[in-house]
Amino acid sequence: MLFRELNRDKCKTYLLACEQTRKALLIDPLKESVGRYVAVLAYYACHLEYVIDTHTHADHHTGAWDLRDLVGARVAMHQRAPAPHIDVHVEDGQQIAVGGVHLRVLHTPGHTPDSISLYTGDRVFTGDTLLIHGTGRADFAGGDPGAQYDSIMGKLLTLPDDTLVFPAHDYRGHTHTTVADEKAHNPRLAGHSRAAYVELMNNLGLPLPEKIQEALQANLSAIEDGSVHFPSLSKLSEVRQLTPQEVQARLAGAAPPLLLDVREPEEFSGELGHIHGSIPVPLKELPERAAEFTDAKQRDVIVVCRAGVRSTTAAALLTGLGFEHVANLRGGMLDWNAAQLPVER
Numbered sequence: 001m002l003f004r005e006l007n008r009d010k011c012k013t014y015l016l017a018c019e020q021t022r023k024a025l026l027i028d029p030l031k032e033s034v035g036r037y038v039a040v041l042a043y044y045a046c047h048l049e050y051v052i053d054t055h056t057h058a059d060h061h062t063g064a065w066d067l068r069d070l071v072g073a074r075v076a077m078h079q080r081a082p083a084p085h086i087d088v089h090v091e092d093g094q095q096i097a098v099g100g101v102h103l104r105v106l107h108t109p110g111h112t113p114d115s116i117s118l119y120t121g122d123r124v125f126t127g128d129t130l131l132i133h134g135t136g137r138a139d140f141a142g143g144d145p146g147a148q149y150d151s152i153m154g155k156l157l158t159l160p161d162d163t164l165v166f167p168a169h170d171y172r173g174h175t176h177t178t179v180a181d182e183k184a185h186n187p188r189l190a191g192h193s194r195a196a197y198v199e200l201m202n203n204l205g206l207p208l209p210e211k212i213q214e215a216l217q218a219n220l221s222a223i224e225d226g227s228v229h230f231p232s233l234s235k236l237s238e239v240r241q242l243t244p245q246e247v248q249a250r251l252a253g254a255a256p257p258l259l260l261d262v263r264e265p266e267e268f269s270g271e272l273g274h275i276h277g278s279i280p281v282p283l284k285e286l287p288e289r290a291a292e293f294t295d296a297k298q299r300d301v302i303v304v305c306r307a308g309v310r311s312t313t314a315a316a317l318l319t320g321l322g323f324e325h326v327a328n329l330r331g332g333m334l335d336w337n338a339a340q341l342p343v344e345r
């Protein structure tokens with residue numbers, strides 16, 4: 001296997017390729033370095049089959065969609081990833097193969113709900129779930145320190161002791177570690193109970209990442225052209241969240257809400273289907289098309305997407321435009337389907 005880390009900086013991008021077939025994959029590419037990656041792939045005479053983001057990043061713009069456009073790579077992320085234009089949604093235990101290189105997907109939520117790790121047999125790419133003598137923060141974007149502890153202790157640190165660990169970030173100049181080393185010396189984990197870990201992670205008091213608004217919202221919506229002025233985190237946190245059952249009850253009520261589905265057209269008619277009576281308005285078009293719905297400014301409006309994340313952005317935008325009663329379908333069509341509520345395709 002050809003293996004390189006391509007950034008030589010705090011953010012890590014890994015190239016893995018099969019030496020026989022020259023088929024390659026990139027893990028966590030940066031948008032700003034896409035030209036460099038294409039050049040490296042050409043230098044090694046490799047064909048990029050897959051781009052895998054280990055999670056929705058908050059600190060840099062993903063290079064996934066540019067690589068998809070430029071060289072036809074397929075973008076793979078976990079089922080829970082909120083963004084559109086993902087070619088392959090993966091689940092725990094799934095295999096990804098490029099030539100003779102085989103990766104097993106481990107769903108390792110906690111840093112984000114869509115965090116995955118990728119295990120090759122001698123090494124594991126841990127995203128921001130497990131870092132070198134650290135762990136990724138779990139205090140925004142759906143982070144859950146308890147889930148993160150379970151992912152690390154139950155999945156990552158049960159891999160063989162000599163497994164090499166390659167994280168998505170390192171801030172101290174290290175390149176990798178091992179499962180044995182992290183078990184013995186990770187200061188956040190060694191000797192800590194789950195409760196102690198949760199307590200520690202809930203009290204880190206870290207400032208939010210510098211580029212969080214522009215990077216996180218661009219990455220979760222695939223909108224990078226400035227067509228949407230993203231709402232602030234505090235506006236997002238004010239959006240009223242409804243369970244699928246609550247949404248269904250309102251739809252069956254005397255004054256049913258206006259239902260706006262902000263996914264892309266291919267998702268609206270795709271595998272998750274859509275809710276009867278919902279109107280497709282892709283998030284990108286919402287600011288200019290909101291005027292079509294001014295009649296509903298005093299009515300109940302419920303916004304829907306894949307995972308309930310893009311639609312939270314949409315709900316905050318609509319509230320900012322004067323819509324008075326906007327709510328969001330929490331967990332989106334993923335949770336709607338999981339609740340076995342009816343869909344149309």
Ligand code: FE
Nearest residue numbers: 057058128136
């Ligand atoms: Fe991250």
